[in-house]
Amino acid sequence: MKMEPLRPILFHPHIPEIEYIEQTLLPDIYEVRKAQTVEELAGAIRRLGIRGAPALGCAGACGVALSALVAKAGTFLEFLFLVRSDAERLRETRPTAVNLFYGIDFVLSAVLTSSSIEEAKCNAVDAAKAVIDADTRTCHAIGKTGLSVIPDTARILTHCNAGALACAEWGTALGVIRSAHEAGKNISVYACETRPLLQGARLTTWELLRDGIDVTLITDSMAAVLMRKRKIDLVIVGADRIVSDAVFNKIGTYMHAVCAKAHNIPFFIAAPLSTFDEENSEDKVIVEERNPDEVRKFRGCVTGPELVPVWNPAFDGTPVDLVTGIITEYGIFSLPRDIETIKQLKRGKDMGET
Numbered sequence: 241m242k243m244e245p246l247r248p249i250l251f252h253p254h255i256p257e258i259e260y261i262e263q264t265l266l267p268d269i270y271e272v273r274k275a276q277t278v279e280e281l282a283g284a285i286r287r288l289g290i291r292g293a294p295a296l297g298c299a300g301a302c303g304v305a306l307s308a309l310v311a312k313a314g315t316f317l318e319f320l321f322l323v324r325s326d327a328e329r330l331r332e333t334r335p336t337a338v339n340l341f342y343g344i345d346f347v348l349s350a351v352l353t354s355s356s357i358e359e360a361k362c363n364a365v366d367a368a369k370a371v372i373d374a375d376t377r378t379c380h381a382i383g384k385t386g387l388s389v390i391p392d393t394a395r396i397l398t399h400c401n402a403g404a405l406a407c408a409e410w411g412t413a414l415g416v417i418r419s420a421h422e423a424g425k426n427i428s429v430y431a432c433e434t435r436p437l438l439q440g441a442r443l444t445t446w447e448l449l450r451d452g453i454d455v456t457l458i459t460d461s462m463a464a465v466l467m468r469k470r471k472i473d474l475v476i477v478g479a480d481r482i483v484s485d486a487v488f489n490k491i492g493t494y495m496h497a498v499c500a501k502a503h504n505i506p507f508f509i510a511a512p513l514s515t516f517d518e519e520n521s522e523d524k525v526i527v528e529e530r531n532p533d534e535v536r537k538f539r540g541c542v543t544g545p546e547l548v549p550v551w552n553p554a555f556d557g558t559p560v561d562l563v564t565g566i567i568t569e570y571g572i573f574s575l576p577r578d579i580e581t582i583k584q585l586k587r588g589k590d591m592g593e594t
């Protein structure tokens with residue numbers, strides 16, 4: 241039986257509210273929650289109830305539209321001040337995934353170029369819906385692009401969750417895997433658990449099992465030996481930000497890229513154009529450092545002494561020379577070779593397409 245597409249974020253402007261799957265509870269509890277204020281949405285993003293770069297873009301976009309809909313302002317200037325402040329509050333929730341800023345800025349600019357409160361509300365809602373629709377189309381297009389690099393039988397390693405739960409629908413890395421499965425290819429996936437918050441173990445396996453795609457869960461430290469035993473044909477992961485010289489993704493991605501290179505295994509990134517921040521370089525990216533207790537404990541179970549010092553970066557940068565190709569909705573690119581093409585495509589988007 242074919243499952244309904246997973247859509248982790250829905251925007252209901254007439255209420256107004258944002259409905260989202262609370263991802264911290266998966267896989268044991270599937271719970272849909274509602275955010276009716278920007279503060280509730282910001283809380284969901286900070287605790288990773290909503291997570292994954294493209295989903296953060298959608299959440300940011302819907303959050304600014306929600307702000308416009310609930311703002312209680314006497315004048316247009318006061319209204320703009322309130323919406324801008326909420327946009328800044330959302331921007332501060334997570335510093336690395338550039339899609340968050342893209343979604344926020346897309347809707348904010350629709351508000352700022354309006355000439356009355358009523359017009360701004362309509363424009364904000366349209367812009368937020370456009371971000372969600374565009375992400376849905378984009379992920380399906382990424383899936384289609386990726387088909388060319390997936391052999392008819394493939395054992396694929398992935399890290400973290402770059403699936404439907406991390407997007408508006410379908411997924412980026414898992415989007416390619418889903419499209420390949422749907423095209424009749426014989427796909428099996430090794431999902432790395434992804435310490436410390438286990439997005440791979442909790443979310444990727446849940447999504448793939450739900451769709452009937454063959455998946456085996458491994459701990460992060462098992463990936464290298466699997467590659468050495470020639471049990472992996474290629475690696476595909478998502479990305480939170482792609483700068484001119486590196487790809488930022490969930491901590492542990494760099495380790496897989498190094499291992500893949502050592503074993504001559506193709507290492508692909510799947511990401512939309514909105515993940516590129518090609519004017520910046522690795523040294524300019526702020527990597528989010530999260531609460532040490534995420535490493536010392538998991539859901540209340542102690543995994544390390546209470547007072548042990550912890551380093552807990554959420555992401556790492558993989559130098560572009562370790563990346564075989566970046567699968568996007570516009571084709572497969574390689575950096576630094578295709579940087580000018582990326583810039584041109586992004587300029588075209590700035591001219592009005594979502």
Ligand SMILES: CSC[C@@H](O)[C@@H](O)C(=O)COP(=O)(O)O
Nearest residue numbers: 291292293400402406478479490
């Ligand atoms: C299509 S999602 C790509 C990335 O956002 C994903 O791999 C990832 O690192 C998510 O991190 P998270 O901290 O769970 O938001």
